[in-house]
Amino acid sequence: MTNPFSAIYQDTINLQKEIAKKVVTNDNILLKKQINYVCGVDVSYKKDIAYCSAVIIKKRSLKSIQYVNTIYPVTQPYIPGLFMLREAAPIIDTLKLLKSPYDALLIDGHGQLHPRRCGLACYLGVVLDKPTIGIAKSLLCGVQRKDQFIEIEGEILGFRITKESKQGSLCEHWAQIEFTISNST
DNA sequence: GCGACAG
C-alpha cells in the first residue's frame, strides 16, 4: 500500500483474522475455573484525551478490590470494525498497572460478534490470555433472534441482555453481577 | 452503487 493510513487498517484487519483463530470459545474454562475476581475496564474521551479506568471487584460481594485511572493522548480515530486500533493499547497499558489478580475481564465492546470474529474483547482476551466477555450496547453486525441470541451466518455468537432478561442460559454465571444497561431498547 | 457502522 502506498497510502500509509490504509496500510495500518489493512494490517489491523489481517491481525484480526489471525487473532480470531486463537480465540478459545470453549466455556469449560469459565465453567470449571472459579471466577472470584472480575476486572472491568472502559475508556472515555474529552477532546483528544482518553481517560481509562479499570477496576477489580470481588464477584460475590461486588466489593472493589483495586482500581487504576490513566490518561493518554488519542492516537487513532474510531472506525467501526477497527475499534481495537483505538482502545486496545491504552487498555493494555492500564491493566498492567493492576497489582491484584483477576480471573476474568469485562470489555466495553464486541467479542466474536464482529465482521472478522475479532472485536476488541477477543483481541484483548487472546493477547492477555484471559477469559474475556465483550459487552456492547449496540449491534455491529449479526441478527437478534427472538430468544435473544444473536447469530451471524447461522452461528450463535452473542446474547442480548436487557433489563427484562431473566437469568439462565449465558447469563447464569454472571447472575450475581448486576449490570446497568443503558441506551438499550 | 448504497446504506450501515462496537466506542
Add this chain to the structure above:
DNA sequence: ATCTTGTCGC
C-alpha cells in the same frame, strides 16, 4: 465517545 434540545414512557 461527546455535545445537547426537545420528547416519550413509567
